[in-house]
Amino acid sequence: MNRRNFLWNGSLAGLSVSAFSLGACKESKKGAESSVKDIASPQDSFPLMEITIEDLQQKMKEGSMTAVSITQLYLDRILQIDKSGPKLNSIIEINPDALSIAAEMDNERKAGNIRGSLHGIPVLIKDNIDTADKMQTTAGSLALEGHIAKEDAFIVKQLRLAGAVILGKTNLSEWANFRSTSSCSGWSSRGGQTKSAYLLTHNPCGSSSGSGVAPSANLCVVAIGTETDGSITCPAAVSGIVGLKPTVGLVSRTGIIPISHTQDTAGPMARTVRDTAILLGVLTGIDENDEITRTSEGKKLEDYTKFLDTEGLKGKRIGIEKELPGKNHYMHALLAKAKDVLRSKGAEVIEVSYLKRINDLGNDEYNVLKYEFKAGLNKYLANANAKIKSLKEVIEFNKANEDRAMPYFKQETLEACEALGTLDTKEYKDALKNSHKGSQVIIDGILKEHKLDAISGLTMGPACSIDLWYGDRWGDVFLTAPAASSGYPHITVPCGMVYGLPVGLSFYGPAYSEPTLLSLAYSYEQATKNRQLPTYKTQLESLS
Template identity: 65%
Template sequence: MKRRTFLTTTTMASAGLSAFLISGCSNVTKNEGSYVVAGGAEAFELEEETISSLREKLSSGKYTSEQLVQLYLNRIDAIDKNGLELHSIIEINSEAIAIAKAMDAEMKAGKSRGPLHGIPVVIKDNIDTADKMQTTAGSLALEGNFASKDAFVVGRLREAGAIIIGKTNLSEWANFRSTHSCSGWSSRGGQTKNPYILDHNPCGSSAGSAVAVAANLCVVAVGTETDGSVVCPSAVSGIVGIKPTIGLVSRSGIIPISHTQDTAGPMARTVKDAAILLGILAGIDSKDPVTNESKGKGRADYTKFLDTKALQGKRIGVERKPQGENQFMHTLQKKAIDLIKKQGATVIEIDYLDKINELGAAEFEVMQYEFKAGVNKYLAASNAKVKTLKEVIDFNIANEDKAMPYFKQETLISSNEKNGLDDKNYIEALNKSHFGSKKILDDVIKENQLDAICGLTMGPACSIDNIYGDRWGDVFLTTPAAASGYPHITVPCGKVYELPIGFSFFGTAYSEPELIGMAYAYEQASTKRIKPSFKKSFL
C-alpha cells in the first residue's frame, strides 16, 4: 500500500506523514545540471536494457547470466549501497551467482525456460523466499524470518529461469504501520530516495522495487499493492507498473494487509517487459482460493496484446472535474488526452471519482480487520521470533529508538484492537467500500460504454521531510481500481518540476489484455520514459 490516499477523505487526513531526514551525498558531482555518481552513474553498460535485448545478448554469447548478475550487483554496490545511497535494495541474494551459473549451464545444454531464463530480477521484502534471504516487510521485529517455502510468485519466477538477485526496501509493513508514516522508509532498510531528485519521496510501499528499476539496478521487479503501492511508486519513478485484477496473481507467501485488495504486480521500464513479467506471475494457486476465479481469464503471454493501434475506436472515460489545481499537471493531462484522441480513441467526460473517494474511511476499516487476521495467520506459521501482531507491537515499544525513531505504530495498534471477520462493522465496511466501489465503476463504464478509464496517476513526488512528513497534494488515482479489485496500469507521461508523472488506464476485472494494449499504444506514441538524473535536490 502507498500512503493510503483514502485517508484524505477522513479526519485522519490532517495528520502529517513524518519522514526520515536524508543527508546530502558527499560523493556526487555536478554534470550539466544533474548530479551523478563520481565516475558516472550514467555510464552503466546495461542501462535501459530490456528483457528482450538481454535475451538477445545471452543467445549471441555477448554475455552470460553470471556476467549480467555481476554487473547488476556491481551497480547496486556503486550507487545503491554506496555512491548515491538510494537504499532501494534491502538484501542481496548470496546465491545469485551460483544460480546464474546453473542457468548458463542449462542454456549451454540447449534448454530454455522462456523469456526470463537467466534474467536478473528483484522482489519486494514482503515476499517469502526459501533461501538465505530474510522476509521482514522492512521491520526489525521480523529480522531472522527465513521462510521455509517460496511464495507462489517466487516459484513461478524460479521455474521461468529468473535470477532473484535481491530483495527491495519498502515502506515498513507496506505502509500500514502508522498514520504518520513516511513512504519508502523502513526501520530495517532506511529511507529509499527518488532517483530523479534525491531529497524527494519515492512513494510506496513498493518504493525499492520502483527505484531499482528506474535506476537500472535490475531489468524488472515485483512489487505488491493494496492501494497504490505498485502504481504510485512506478509513476513517481518514471516506470511502468501493473496492479492486476485480484485473483490473477496468487498472494500465498506474501505478508498480507487485505485479502480483499492485496496483489503482487510487475514493475518495469517498458510496457512489454511488464507484460512479459505478468504472464509469468499469473496462475492458479490452491493456497489462494481467489485465484480460482481467474480460470480461463488469465494469459500465459500478454505480449500478444501489444498493439500500437490498440487505442483506435476505444471509448475512454476521464473524470470531468480537473485533477488538482496545478496548471502544469492540467497541461500534462491535456497533452495525454490529446494524444489518445490522435490515436483514434473517443474521450468521454464522466463523474465518478468523488463518489469513490467518499468510501475511504470504509476502505481503511476493512484493511484494519483483514490486516489483523492475515498477519496473525502469517506470523503463526512463520519462522519469525514474533508470532502475533501484539508481539510486533510490544517489540517496537521495547526497541522504540531503533524501530520507531520518526513515527509510531498507530495503525498496528488500531488494527489489533479490531474484532474478528464476523464483526458486523467489518461486513458493513466491506459492502460499502469493496462492493460499493465496484458498483460505481461498473455503472459508469456500462452507462458510457467505456473500454477504460484514464487520468494522471499521482505526483509530483513530495519532498522527504521528517518534521512534517509526506504531503502528496491533491492528484491521485489509485483508489478506484484498488478498492474494487480491478486492474490498473500506469505509464510515464512526462515531468512536472523535473519529477516524473504517470498516466493511468484501468478497467473492469480481467481486462488486462485490453489495458496493456492501450497502455502500449500510448507509450509508443508518447515515448515519455526519461532516465533519472540523480539530482541532489530540487533547488
C-alpha cells in the first residue's frame, strides 16, 4: 500500500471515499464450493471462467483438458483482456517457457507421476520475486531492466517442485510502493499503469496490483503477491478476491526484493478461500537462508484445506473495532450486514477498542521500513546479477533517466532511506520496539482480554482514481496496519460492493493462526458468495 499513509496525522487515516456507481447482481446457481454471484460480463464465455484448482485437476484427470491446453487458454486470455480489449496491464512479462513446462507436466501425468495439487496449474507471480529463467526480476523499475536472477526464490522452487506452471510475472507498484509519497498504486516505470477490472479509470491498490487483478479477471487461477503493509490484502480486497498475508516466518523471503525483514512476506491471492488454502500449503517451508522460517517449525502445514468448514464461525468470538470505519454510510451499512452474517453463522461479535493505539504507531512503523529497506535492498543488489548495485545507484539512475523513470511522481522515499544510518542506530531500534513489539502487545492484549478467536472489520474502502500526478487518494478505512506491523496473519475475503466496486472483510489473529482464519473466512465466503465478476466499466454511472 502507499506508505504516505503513515505520515498523515501520525496514522493511516486519509480522505473520505467519493461516489461511484452502484451494481446489481443475482444469486449464482453454482455448487456449494462457488464463491461468486453472476452478473452481466462481456467475457462470461471464457471456458475457464471462475474455475478452481480442483476443477482444473479434475479436467486433466479425465483427459478433457491438459496443462498445455489450460496454459494456452490463459495466454490467449491475457492477450485478449490484458494487452488489448480492456487493457488491464496486470501482466508485466509472459514466461516464454510456460507451454514447454506445461508439456513436461503433461508427460509426467501420462507416466503416472502427479506431483501434487498444483501439478500443471498455471500461476502468476509478482515481479519482485526471483526466477532463474528467461524472465526478468525488476520490482517494476527501469533501473533493474534486464536483470535475470541467479537463482529461483525459495517459493518459486516450491512451486516448481509442486508442478506449477509459472505463467508469467505481474505488474506492481514500483519498488513495492516504496519510491514516493505521492505515488499512484499499480504504476511502474517498466510496466506502466495497472487498472481495476471493475472500473478502468481506477487503480487496483498495491503493491501487488497485477496479482490482484489477474485472478479477478480470470487471467489465471491463482497468483502470488508480497506484503509489507497491505500489499496483498489491499489489492485483493479492491479486486474482489481472497488474499492471505501469512505470519512472517511461515513463507520464505529468500529471493524476493525486500522492503522490511521485520514485515515482508509473500502470500497467495485467489478467487476462493479453498484455492488460497491450497496455494498456501505449497509455499510454506523451512529455508536455511531465511532464519525466521525456523519459527514455523512444527506449525507449518502442507494441507490447509482440512480446516475449511462451512460452520467454521459457529461458537467463535470475533472482535470488531467499536468505532465505525470512516464516515461513509454505505461502508457502515456493509459492515453492519457483515456482522449480521457472522452472528447468523453462530459467531459472537464483540466490540473492542484498539485501532487508534495501533495507528498511533504509524510513524515508528514507517521509520522501521525506511531503515530496513536501505539495508535489505543494498544487500540484495550487491549479490544480484543487476548492473545497479546499491540504493544510491538506483537513485542516480532515476535522476539520469528522469523522463522515462520518473515522468510523474519522484523518488523522495528512496532518497529519505538513503540519507539514514545503519540498523545500529538508536532511532531504528526504538522505532522497531515501539512498532513491532508494541503492535503485538496491543493485539495480544485485546485477544486475551476479550477471549477472541480473531479480529475482523472492513479491509479497505473501494478503489480510488488513477492519478499519476498527485497520487492515491484512498478512503478513510484501512485495516492493514495491525497485522502488518505485528507480523501476524491476515486474510481478506469479498464482503460486498460499494459504488459498484469491491470491498473486503478482514480476519486476523495471533501468529500462526492461519488454520483458524481460513476456517472463518471460508464459512463467511460460503454463507455470502459475495464475489462479483468484473465488468470492465469505462465510466461512472449515475447513483439514481
